[in-house]
Amino acid sequence: MKLSTKCLLTTFGTAAAVGMAYAVQRKANQRKQRFDHDTGFELKEYRMINGIQQYLVHRTENDENPVLLVLHGGPGESAMPTRYLYQREWEKYFTVVNWDQRLCGKTLQINADQKEELASSLTLDQLIEDTREICDVLRAQYHQDKIFILGHSWGSVLGTMFIRKYPDRVKAYVGVGQVVSMRRNEETGYQKVLQKARIAGADHDVQRLLALTPYPQTQFDQEMMDKMMVVRRMQRKYHLAAPISLKALWQMLAAPDVNPGEFSVYFNLDFKLQLPLLQELTGFDLEALDRHYEVPVYYLLGDQDWQTPYPIAQEYFAGIEAPRKQLILIPNAGHNTMIDQPEFFLNALRAVLLA
Structure with a gap:
């Protein structure tokens, strides 16, 4: 009984300490997000x-x-819990607008009663039209004829296809973790992690990866999604993909404007809702399209990113035609390039957009 009581008190004490640390960290993060002068502006709507x-x-x-x-990644993974890690300095130079895309974050939450219907009709074209409407809202609200678009990971698919269809609304495009071909991404990323496992002499990991073949599958279904999750876990193990560590989890939980009551909104991801879109994206391949762009195009790529393998984007970028273009390879940065190297990333962003 005494031992049980001691264990119980230890558990309560640990929980209280963690809760206090969380509250202190979140308050500190909130202070860092405050604007120092009257012109600072935040709108949540x-x-x-x-x-x-x-x-x-x-x-x-x-x-x-x-x-x-x-335009955040995923599809279905909001940037709201992590944007504070890098965005505050951006706000000195840009009016930064983040958007929870349909079937994601608070957009999903407010439309939860119709999520199955929305999921059944989800397409890339529909999201392109969402982007167009938001772009037009922002152009009118801020009295700007054109705006900048930044697409990260899946958001680079959406951003690239948007600027190809509606170049008249865009001042310039920035691709981060740029996707060129979904199939080539998965093939290359799989071969890279398999190579890493073999070099490490990790026979168990090698056999687990070989058991996934054929990879990737021609069709994207639940089996392919399960295989992809195994590959991502392996890629994270060998530092080839965005990590899901205790530090990363703590940073997301302590996000300054994500309340504890909203954790389920951002952390209980249901990729089944994205399945129709993922099936459509299986055949996504920019190399099958012409390489002419009517707006300036810039790629900011992490040189350790094998989740969306940077050599594929480099190879594609070399052949594109655009009014202006530049590719910057960011050292010691992976898929979450702006989190891994926030200062270097901002300097690169300013160099290409504000020069």
Whole structure:
């Protein structure tokens, strides 16, 4: 009984200490996000976009700064819990707008009663039209004829296809973790992690990876999703993909504007809702399209990114035609390039967009 009581008190004490550390860290993060002067501006809002309410967050030190619309990855993985890790300095130079895409984050939450219906009709074209409406809202709101678009990972698919269809609305495009071919990405990333496992002499990992063949599959279904999750776990183990570590989890939980009551919104991801879109994206391949772009195109790539393998994007980029183009390889950065090297990334972003 005494031992049980002692264990119980230890457990309560540990929980209290963690809870206090969390509260202190979150308050500190909130202080860092405050604006120091009267021109600082933050707006959190729902907008009726393409038939449903969608969630946007605008932040800037001066609302006359050029607008930068950020298209998050996934699909289905909001940037809201992590943007504070790198974005605060961006807001000195840009009006940064983050958007929870349909079936993601707070946009999913407010439309939860129709999520199955929305999932069944989810397409790339639909998301392109969502982007167009948001782009037009921002152009009107900030009195800017054109805005910047930044696409990360899956967001680079959406961003690239958007600027190809609606170049008249875009000042320039920045691709981060740029996807060129979904199939080549998976083939190359799989071979790289298999090579790493063999070099490490990790026979168990090698056999587990070989058991996934054929990889990738021609069709994207639940089996392929399960295989992809195994590959991602292996890639993280060998430092080839964005990590899911205790540090990363703590950083997300302590996000300054994600309340504890919203954890399920951002951390209980249901990729089954994205399955129709993922099936469509299986055949996505920019190499099958012409390489002419009507807007400036910039790639900021992590030189350790094998989740969206940077050599594929480098090879493709060399052949594109655009009014201006530049590729910057960011050292010691992986798939979450702006988190891994925030200062280097911002300097590169300013160099290409504000020079």
